[in-house]
Amino acid sequence: MNAKTAMPEIGVDAETQRRVEQFLYREARLLDNERWDDWLALMAEDIHYWMPTMENRRRADKNGTYAVDRGALYNDNLLDLTRRVTRFKQPTAWAEDPATRHAHVVAGIEVYQGEAPGEFIVHSTFVNYRSRVEKDNDLLVGRREDVLRADGESFRLARRKIIITQSVLMAKNLNTFL
Amino acid sequence: MCNTQGDTPIRLKRRPIAQSIENLDQLMNLEKGRMSRDLFWDRDIYEQELERIFARCWLFVGHESQIPKAGDYVSTYLGEDNVLIVRQKDGSVKGFLNTCPHRGNKVCFADLGNARQFVCNYHGWAFGIDGALKGMHASETYEAAGMDKSEHGLHPVAHVDSYRGLIFATLDPEAPSLAEYLGDMRYYLDAIFDMDEGGTEFIGGCVKSVIQCNWKYASENFVGDILHAGWTHDSGAKAMVGGPVAEVHKTPEQSYHVNFNGHGWEFNQDIVGNCATLGEKELLKYLYVLQPKVAERLGELRSRMIGAISSCTLFPNTSFLPGQNTFRTWHPRGPGQIELHTWTFVNKKAPQEIKDKWRKGTMMTFSPSGVFEMDDGEKWEYSTRSNAGFVTRQQDLYLGLGHDTRVENTDLPGNVFQGQINEANQRAFYQRWLDLMKADSWKTVPQRDLPKMKEGV
Numbered sequence: 147m148n149a150k151t152a153m154p155e156i157g158v159d160a161e162t163q164r165r166v167e168q169f170l171y172r173e174a175r176l177l178d179n180e181r182w183d184d185w186l187a188l189m190a191e192d193i194h195y196w197m198p199t200m201e202n203r204r205r206a207d208k209n210g211t212y213a214v215d216r217g218a219l220y221n222d223n224l225l226d227l228t229r230r231v232t233r234f235k236q237p238t239a240w241a242e243d244p245a246t247r248h249a250h251v252v253a254g255i256e257v258y259q260g261e262a263p264g265e266f267i268v269h270s271t272f273v274n275y276r277s278r279v280e281k282d283n284d285l286l287v288g289r290r291e292d293v294l295r296a297d298g299e300s301f302r303l304a305r306r307k308i309i310i311t312q313s314v315l316m317a318k319n320l321n322t323f324l
Numbered sequence: 325m326c327n328t329q330g331d332t333p334i335r336l337k338r339r340p341i342a343q344s345i346e347n348l349d350q351l352m353n354l355e356k357g358r359m360s361r362d363l364f365w366d367r368d369i370y371e372q373e374l375e376r377i378f379a380r381c382w383l384f385v386g387h388e389s390q391i392p393k394a395g396d397y398v399s400t401y402l403g404e405d406n407v408l409i410v411r412q413k414d415g416s417v418k419g420f421l422n423t424c425p426h427r428g429n430k431v432c433f434a435d436l437g438n439a440r441q442f443v444c445n446y447h448g449w450a451f452g453i454d455g456a457l458k459g460m461h462a463s464e465t466y467e468a469a470g471m472d473k474s475e476h477g478l479h480p481v482a483h484v485d486s487y488r489g490l491i492f493a494t495l496d497p498e499a500p501s502l503a504e505y506l507g508d509m510r511y512y513l514d515a516i517f518d519m520d521e522g523g524t525e526f527i528g529g530c531v532k533s534v535i536q537c538n539w540k541y542a543s544e545n546f547v548g549d550i551l552h553a554g555w556t557h558d559s560g561a562k563a564m565v566g567g568p569v570a571e572v573h574k575t576p577e578q579s580y581h582v583n584f585n586g587h588g589w590e591f592n593q594d595i596v597g598n599c600a601t602l603g604e605k606e607l608l609k610y611l612y613v614l615q616p617k618v619a620e621r622l623g624e625l626r627s628r629m630i631g632a633i634s635s636c637t638l639f640p641n642t643s644f645l646p647g648q649n650t651f652r653t654w655h656p657r658g659p660g661q662i663e664l665h666t667w668t669f670v671n672k673k674a675p676q677e678i679k680d681k682w683r684k685g686t687m688m689t690f691s692p693s694g695v696f697e698m699d700d701g702e703k704w705e706y707s708t709r710s711n712a713g714f715v716t717r718q719q720d721l722y723l724g725l726g727h728d729t730r731v732e733n734t735d736l737p738g739n740v741f742q743g744q745i746n747e748a749n750q751r752a753f754y755q756r757w758l759d760l761m762k763a764d765s766w767k768t769v770p771q772r773d774l775p776k777m778k779e780g781v
Contacts, residue, residue, distance in 0.1 A: 197693075199531050202435045209437075217529035219693040221684060229563045229603065229688065233695040236559035241702045282705075313435070314663060315533040318701030320693040 156259040158266065166257045166268055166294060169301050174250035174272075177323055182231040185323065186224075190295055190302040195222040197308035197324065199315075212309075219320055220308070227323075234321075241321055247277045248322055264296035265304070274324055276317075284317040286310055286324065336421075336479050336495070338379075341764050345372055348761055354751045357724020363757075364538040365711040370659040376761050377640050378403025382485075382492040382505045384642035384653055385409045385419065387667070389489065389525035390436065395453050398436045400665070401655045402495055407481055408432055408442070409491065410453050419481035419493045420455045431478065435530070442478070451478050488517035489524055498766050507775045508737035509587040509638065515626035516646050519618045520671040526651070528668045528683040533692040537704035539641055539662045540757070542654040545700070546635045546643035547588035548581055548749030551725070553633075556703060560695035564603040564688070570594075572633055576743030579633075581726065584738040584773045586756025588749030591634030591646070598647025599631035601696070602685030607631075610678050611647075614671075625736075633744070639756055644669070649682045650690040660708055666691060723747050723754070737776040 158166075169188075176185040189195070197220040198212035214221070222230075233239055251273040258267045274286045293305035308324050345368060352359040362369060379402070386398045391411040398409050399422060406422040408431075424431050424444040431442045431451060441458060443450045448461030455478035460466065466473075481493045485502040487510060492502050499505065506513070517524050535542070545552065554569045561569045572579060572592055579592035595615055596608045611631045618627035631647030644651040652666040668686040670679045689696045711717040726746030734740050741748040755772070763769040 199529065201529060202433065203437055204434050207434070207437050215528065215680075215683075217531045218687055219531070219691060221687060226684075226688060230693075230695060233559045233563035233698070236562050238555075238558035238562075239699070240556065240559070241699050313532065315531075315692050317533065317692065318535045318537075318705060319533075319698040321698055 153258075153261075153267065158257045158259060162266070163255075163257045166266060166301065167255050169294065170252050170255060170268070170270060170292075173303075174252050177250050178248045180234070180245070180248075182234050186227060186231055188301075188303055189224055189227060190297075190304040191224060193222070193224050193227065193303060193305070195220050195227060195303075195306050195323075197221075197310065200310065200313040202313055219315070220323075230323075241278075241319060244279060246321060249273075249275045250322075250324070251275075260293055260295075262295075266294045266296075266301070268292040268294055272324055274322065276322060286312070286317070286320075288324065290324070335477060336482060336497070338496075342372065342375060344376075344762055344764065345369060348758060352754055352758065354723070354755055357722055357727070357747065357751070358720045359723055359754060361711045361717045361719065361721060363540060363754075364708050365659055365717055367659055369761075370656070372761060373656065374403050376763075377757065378495075378656065379405070380494065380496040380499060380760065380766070381640055382483075382494045382499060382502050383640070384490060384638065385484075385493045386491045387489055387524070387526040387651075387669070388417075388486060388491060389672070391417065393438065395438045395440055396436075397432070397439055397453075399432055399434065400653075401663075402481065402493060403656055405495065406430065407493065408478075409484070409493065410439070410455075412454060417484050417486070417491055418453075418455060419484050420451075420478035421481070423479070424449055425457075425476045425479065426460075449476075455480055488513060490517065496766070500766060504775075505585065506587065506638070507773060508584045508777050509589070511737040511777055512582060512589050512626070512629070512636070514622055515618075515629040516644070517669075519622070519627075519630050520614065520673055522672040524669045525672045526667045526669055527679055528686075531666045531687075531691050533664050534657075535662050535664055535701045535704060536660055537662060537701070537708040538659055539654045539656040540753075541704040541707050542662060542664070543637045543639075543641050543643065544750045544753055545704070546645070547583075547637035547753045548590045548635075548744075548746060550590050550633060550635065550744050552703075556699050557696050560689065560699065561601060563695045564601050570597055570633060573743075573745040576729075576745065579742075579744035580731075580736075581729075581741040581744060581746040581748045582736065582738040583749045583752040584775075586639035586753050587637065588753055589634065589636040590744040590746065590749060591629050591632050592744055593625065593628035594632050595628050596631045596647065597633035598645055600647075601689055602648060602681070603688075604681045604685060607678065607681055607685065610674065637749075637753065639753060645690065648686060648689055650686045652690075723750055739773060 199217035254271040256269040260266050270290050276284045288310035291307045294301040295304045383402050385400050386409045394413045396411045408420050408422050426449050429446040431444045441450050450458050457473045457476045482497040484493045581590050596611050599607050615627050634646050637643040641654045649669050651669045655663040668683050670682050726748045729741045731740040759769050
């Protein structure tokens with residue numbers, strides 16, 4: 147895996163931790179329920195939503211497993227995310243009709259103070275299970291690193307990095323957000 | 325099975341070809357546009373495809389730009405055979421089966437990188453980038469056994485060659501030259517891979533996924549099936565450009581199917597139609613500025629193909645989309661599964677921000693999360709899977725569009741058909757498939773297509 151930038155991990159109070167957890171659980175529920183517009187409303191204007199693809203390289207190879215200028219399944223700004231949502235909502239989105247059933251399981255939520263005031267660095271793990279028609283079942287597991295930004299009583303998602311375990315995606319498509 | 329040539333062991337052995345499956349001709353009647361579903365389901369047919377198609381044809385293995393320096397390598401597949409494609413010190417490219425001749429383990433577990441040598445992690449056999457066995461752990465024990473290291477190098481592929489930056493390899497020593505294999509399709513390949521001085525490069529790494537479909541459904545889609553786009557990809561088009569896919573079936577006079585040796589390209593001449601689906605105006609501007617220069621280099625017709633509504637498959641399993649700039653190989657994994665490897669290609673001399681927009685564009689449209697590709701996989705999976713039905717699989721499929729559309733008097737190379745809404749290329753693809761599946765050697769593969777281009781051009 148790529149070297150981590152050493153950011154001091156300064157914890158937050160229990161109430162902030164609880165509110166961040168609620169935010170992520172609610173986000174997962176919005177995705178499970180295909181409430182795409184409500185989900186989009188959680189994004190900051192400057193969102194960078196990134197899910198690189200994994201390359202198998204020798205440990206000695208300084209290029210690392212992934213990089214921002216290499217392959218990605220998501221490398222999105224708000225317009226890109228909006229376009230994906232637009233497709234989900236079309237009656238001709240054939241791979242969504244009948245509906246895909248989603249379960250987004252979020253766990254291991256750690257919250258630290260971010261670089262800017264009102265920003266938080268949030269680590270979490272996820273399990274995503276999708277089932278479609280009779281027996282199409284796809285499992286994706288990984289880890290996320292988010293930057294949440296305080297927005298009134300809630301938050302907006304400003305950055306998300308999604309690291310999955312698979313280098314060959316074991317599915318015909320990726321018709322969800324993670 | 326220890327065939328030797330004099331005292332020198334052959335380093336790429338091939339068994340005599342297995343007897344061809346009987347009555348293959350009955351699998352299709354292309355004149356009537358009829359074909360059997362057994363092609364997409366039958367395990368015996370698949371095993372013969374590995375031998376007669378994938379272990380014989382020239383298959384795409386990489387782009388020159390992926391391995392610029394000596395020791396640079398990529399790991400890829402010829403059918404289900406894992407191979408390493410390695411840049412040599414003299415600038416040439418060699419290919420080897422990725423398997424240790426000692427006990428058979430993989431010698432390289434990385435997808436790509438730079439190597440001074442490949443060392444098997446089982447008993448430490450170490451191979452130079454030229455494939456020669458250099459040494460191993462406890463080498464004196466092999467010396468005591470009288471083993472001659474020069475006889476135990478990595479198994480080389482039969483031939484490696486490239487065209488306009490695209491590297492191909494074949495496992496068949498008897499294969500025709502790459503130039504002959506691609507034939508007149510090279511004329512059209514130049515429209516994309518030689519549109520700009522400096523040629524093309526691959527950027528952004530490789531995105532890989534698995535689709536539970538027969539490999540031919542993917543290949544035949546890109547060889548000629550623009551028809552599906554207006555229906556299958558309506559939602560993707562609405563997401564990216566806010567409206568439906570262009571109705572190309574209404575303007576057949578401006579578009580073509582062309583094919584040669586089973587390779588096929590469907591295209592119109594709208595310059596930017598494919599590119600427009602990426603929703604990036606800067607890319608359209610780039611192509612419009614480039615087009616007159618391409619016209620000077622390659623003529624008007626090819627200059628209008630540079631980002632047009634179009635798709636191409638190089639027989640058997642490599643495809644690309646001009647304009648969207650996705651390049652891909654559908655590696656077979658049994659009759660019911662493929663492993664899809666995709667890359668983004670760009671003109672080497674294009675500005676960096678243009679290259680970045682294309683890298684993002686392929687991701688947004690033709691990747692597993694892409695708004696177009698998302699709706700392809702399911703069709704191919706269920707076109708394959710429905711044939712599990714014992715009686716279902718005995719029902720014929722239809723492939724009859726575009727009879728009587730052949731353009732006879734044309735200077736264009738290859739077999740030319742009017743109208744890109746057509747199934748002429750698909751029929752030519754399956755004719756080539758049938759020819760190869762029936763022929764016991766390259767010598768008996770019928771030469772149906774006579775080249776207009778000279779071989780060495």
